[in-house]
Amino acid sequence: MTTHLRHLTTLENLPRATIEHLLDRAIAMRDACAHGTRKLDLLTGRTVLNLFFEPSTRTRTSFELAARRLGADVVNFNIGVSSTTKGETLYDTLHTLEAMHLDAIVVRHKVDGTPDELVRNAMSGVSIVNAGDGHHAHPTQGLLDALTIRQHRPDFENLTVTICGDIRHSRVARSDVHALTALGVKAIRFCGPAGLLPDADEFPQVQCSEDFDAAIAGADVAIMLRLQKERMAATELPDEAAYFQHYGLDPRRLARADRGCLVMHPGPLNRGIEIADEVADGPQSRVLEQVANGVFVRMAVLGELLAR
Amino acid sequence: MTTHLRHLTTLENLPRATIEHLLDRAIAMRDACAHGTRKLDLLTGRTVLNLFFEPSTRTRTSFELAARRLGADVVNFNIGVSSTTKGETLYDTLHTLEAMHLDAIVVRHKVDGTPDELVRNAMSGVSIVNAGDGHHAHPTQGLLDALTIRQHRPDFENLTVTICGDIRHSRVARSDVHALTALGVKAIRFCGPAGLLPDADEFPQVQCSEDFDAAIAGADVAIMLRLQKERMAATELPDEAAYFQHYGLDPRRLARADRGCLVMHPGPLNRGIEIADEVADGPQSRVLEQVANGVFVRMAVLGELLAR
Amino acid sequence: MTTHLRHLTTLENLPRATIEHLLDRAIAMRDACAHGTRKLDLLTGRTVLNLFFEPSTRTRTSFELAARRLGADVVNFNIGVSSTTKGETLYDTLHTLEAMHLDAIVVRHKVDGTPDELVRNAMSGVSIVNAGDGHHAHPTQGLLDALTIRQHRPDFENLTVTICGDIRHSRVARSDVHALTALGVKAIRFCGPAGLLPDADEFPQVQCSEDFDAAIAGADVAIMLRLQKERMAATELPDEAAYFQHYGLDPRRLARADRGCLVMHPGPLNRGIEIADEVADGPQSRVLEQVANGVFVRMAVLGELLAR
Numbered sequence: 001m002t003t004h005l006r007h008l009t010t011l012e013n014l015p016r017a018t019i020e021h022l023l024d025r026a027i028a029m030r031d032a033c034a035h036g037t038r039k040l041d042l043l044t045g046r047t048v049l050n051l052f053f054e055p056s057t058r059t060r061t062s063f064e065l066a067a068r069r070l071g072a073d074v075v076n077f078n079i080g081v082s083s084t085t086k087g088e089t090l091y092d093t094l095h096t097l098e099a100m101h102l103d104a105i106v107v108r109h110k111v112d113g114t115p116d117e118l119v120r121n122a123m124s125g126v127s128i129v130n131a132g133d134g135h136h137a138h139p140t141q142g143l144l145d146a147l148t149i150r151q152h153r154p155d156f157e158n159l160t161v162t163i164c165g166d167i168r169h170s171r172v173a174r175s176d177v178h179a180l181t182a183l184g185v186k187a188i189r190f191c192g193p194a195g196l197l198p199d200a201d202e203f204p205q206v207q208c209s210e211d212f213d214a215a216i217a218g219a220d221v222a223i224m225l226r227l228q229k230e231r232m233a234a235t236e237l238p239d240e241a242a243y244f245q246h247y248g249l250d251p252r253r254l255a256r257a258d259r260g261c262l263v264m265h266p267g268p269l270n271r272g273i274e275i276a277d278e279v280a281d282g283p284q285s286r287v288l289e290q291v292a293n294g295v296f297v298r299m300a301v302l303g304e305l306l307a308r
Numbered sequence: 309m310t311t312h313l314r315h316l317t318t319l320e321n322l323p324r325a326t327i328e329h330l331l332d333r334a335i336a337m338r339d340a341c342a343h344g345t346r347k348l349d350l351l352t353g354r355t356v357l358n359l360f361f362e363p364s365t366r367t368r369t370s371f372e373l374a375a376r377r378l379g380a381d382v383v384n385f386n387i388g389v390s391s392t393t394k395g396e397t398l399y400d401t402l403h404t405l406e407a408m409h410l411d412a413i414v415v416r417h418k419v420d421g422t423p424d425e426l427v428r429n430a431m432s433g434v435s436i437v438n439a440g441d442g443h444h445a446h447p448t449q450g451l452l453d454a455l456t457i458r459q460h461r462p463d464f465e466n467l468t469v470t471i472c473g474d475i476r477h478s479r480v481a482r483s484d485v486h487a488l489t490a491l492g493v494k495a496i497r498f499c500g501p502a503g504l505l506p507d508a509d510e511f512p513q514v515q516c517s518e519d520f521d522a523a524i525a526g527a528d529v530a531i532m533l534r535l536q537k538e539r540m541a542a543t544e545l546p547d548e549a550a551y552f553q554h555y556g557l558d559p560r561r562l563a564r565a566d567r568g569c570l571v572m573h574p575g576p577l578n579r580g581i582e583i584a585d586e587v588a589d590g591p592q593s594r595v596l597e598q599v600a601n602g603v604f605v606r607m608a609v610l611g612e613l614l615a616r
Numbered sequence: 617m618t619t620h621l622r623h624l625t626t627l628e629n630l631p632r633a634t635i636e637h638l639l640d641r642a643i644a645m646r647d648a649c650a651h652g653t654r655k656l657d658l659l660t661g662r663t664v665l666n667l668f669f670e671p672s673t674r675t676r677t678s679f680e681l682a683a684r685r686l687g688a689d690v691v692n693f694n695i696g697v698s699s700t701t702k703g704e705t706l707y708d709t710l711h712t713l714e715a716m717h718l719d720a721i722v723v724r725h726k727v728d729g730t731p732d733e734l735v736r737n738a739m740s741g742v743s744i745v746n747a748g749d750g751h752h753a754h755p756t757q758g759l760l761d762a763l764t765i766r767q768h769r770p771d772f773e774n775l776t777v778t779i780c781g782d783i784r785h786s787r788v789a790r791s792d793v794h795a796l797t798a799l800g801v802k803a804i805r806f807c808g809p810a811g812l813l814p815d816a817d818e819f820p821q822v823q824c825s826e827d828f829d830a831a832i833a834g835a836d837v838a839i840m841l842r843l844q845k846e847r848m849a850a851t852e853l854p855d856e857a858a859y860f861q862h863y864g865l866d867p868r869r870l871a872r873a874d875r876g877c878l879v880m881h882p883g884p885l886n887r888g889i890e891i892a893d894e895v896a897d898g899p900q901s902r903v904l905e906q907v908a909n910g911v912f913v914r915m916a917v918l919g920e921l922l923a924r
Contacts, residue, residue, distance in 0.1 A: 033409070039352065039353035039381075044655065045655035047681065047684070047685075049677075057385055057386060057387070058404065061357075061383055061385060061405075061408065062408060064383055065355065065381075065383065065408055065409075068355070068381045068383075069355075069381075073655075073681075073684045073685075075677055075680055075681065075684075077673055077677060078673060079673070088883070088884035088885060089885075089887065092883070092884060092885055092887075093884075095904055096674065096883060096884075096904070096907050097677075098904075099904040099905070099907035099908040100677065100678060100681055100907060100908065100910075100911050101649070101681075101908065101911070267396070267400070267404060268396035268400060268401075268404075269396060269397075269400055271397065271400075288403055288404070288406075288407040289407075291404050291407035291408060292407040292408065292409065294408075295408050295409070341717070347660065347661035347689075365693055365694060365695070366712060369665075369691055369693060369713075369716065370716060372691055373663060373689075373691065373716055373717075376663070376689045376691075377663075377689075575704070575708070575712060576704035576708060576709075576712075577704060577705075577708055579705065579708075596711055596712070596714075596715040597715070599712050599715035599716060600715045600716065600717065602716075603716050603717070
């Protein structure tokens, strides 16, 4: 481990050693939970607050379980009924929460960069953890995807990873690229309809393609992204069936990938849109391992940030 | 006790010994909570998730208190803002939650049989507890009603139990019949408007009547069901006042029952519709004992299912 | 300390010694939390239920943190989806919760006197804590304001306190007056537009003024109240800018107060309406100390009420 992390808002520019340390720690968390009682006392007496400006039961629950299994108290701050609806600024909300002596704030917000804004404005020792901001970053997702890959294919330098779907608006894709680049993967390929691919200069190291048959060929990992249905208009595909035909992962396409190609998806799945049932439920699917690793990665992150 | 229970989705076909064991265990829970601190450590380190697809603060709170008093962590999965609204299937939600290593999922759903569907599709060691599914079953309510009766009248073989109201759509009535039949009550009578009585062949052992004066005569227990106001149309009664006149439990009718007749209601009460104030608040009312027993029964069930 | 408190619904008529005892206890809570782990075990095994009929994430979170830091379990009873929407009376809700063996119910309700109604109807040993009822009282806010003042100016007998804004509809102002009067402040001044001042005979000891320049002159403490925007009509001020011009606390007005005048606000702030940014964020602002003290005061109150 290099320097002590106080916040986690993005994986961009994190050193490989830091990412590897967090993945190692996640495995240690998994092992610690495997025997007998599943509750550790690393964070006893600490308080983690979930500040979700976008609804996300799945990610919130994963963070909540992670914090509780470390012995922390968790408070859910339901922003739908909160003071921001009464006109309070984000900064006043932050400072109010800090004054209540929280140890960590897990934040999700639709505006890119909100967690970094909180870091810049924090006045106390609170740790900020990004649970997803706009199109910008979702660092714990990047870590859990990296961990899931590493458990099957620790030889990152040999891996070709294809990420397919709405890359342009995906914080998952961005955090995946940051993690996988730091870990030294051989190649990353983006695939999707032109309107959902990122600007050409955003990721110069990544190959972009509108042809999924080509992009999946020989891939070791396929990460399928969730299609936000309101994005269909940007795709020039007439409907979901057409999207599936062009960009869905079905058995025929999966057969073009490497024989042991890992199939991943951040969830929740749109079956029949991004992915066929046979693939989602097939032997190469790592979707549920991703979910399980999500809890361990979040335990690792909270343990790391809140370590005294 | 016969076999170890892993799930509880219905009381139907549970042996009498199993039901008695759960009631005994509920009493043991009550006694364990009566002295000093009310927190036990039977389920320390275990996680119970409330998965309520229908709102129910009352039942959810009862389960939450039961789990916490056994030392478990409780996570409320607010399905109103969850992935199912994003199109995720129930099975993907189940498998996602299982991947997070929950010990029990307490589920309420408006569709009959959903908890059994979860049991059939569960892939891990998670226990499924039915907190009410459609018109089908509400087993912890059946147990708490049986416990409340047993505390006053353990001589089930002598008891006549009258259940009055919307039997047809009532999971409470069904679970009550299953529990009381297993415990050997002498007679069960259903009473309500024709449109709210069940099909004749569903409960051949039960006497059905539209005449509450007759059905309450000599009863040892009167279980009044909550009227869903949208069911009025099926009753051919013009309004709530007319419903109360025909099927409300008032002092005059209660006087027709056995002198010590227990008055029960699953709550929340519609006063002046199913039950008169004088009866709800009178000395024969067991409504609040039912609530108290609800927590103990749920402690017993969670303790039983999650015992290692 | 004089008599043991069982409920806290108002500060009106509480003896000075009781208020001072609660403030002392809040300081003891703060000190106990300052070293090492922040979790005490005073209320281990006890259950506190938040019963909020009005949304308030801020106050609810403060009570939740207070209870958890004392080791209690906390259940949030989300009344928006509860039985009261199914027609259950407040009394039936109360008795149902009592039957579940709660130790304290923290209640917020828009109707004046609801917490006292609960006290009058409680059947068990449950403690009722008022978290704000209508325009009537918000006793923990009164205590935290008194504590914040005492930390800087324990010489209450020398203090002039100006409370500015919508006094008429403010439970905060009323509880502040009760606390500060008991603690023996020299003078309290109310200031606001005529339509937002209380009736002349409600607080005979308080000076009322529509002229903020006069009311702030020489003040030792300025408590700015939040303007409910729907109250604008009652002010005869055309808009928020005009309100700020007449009743906002800006640096020019603050300069008219005593040199060390404490600036307070219960939050959430309407910046540019009640208070200028420079003042809210300036060296005399005690707003965040109020928030921090809120948790300690609520720990003190819960500890006091639930002491065996």
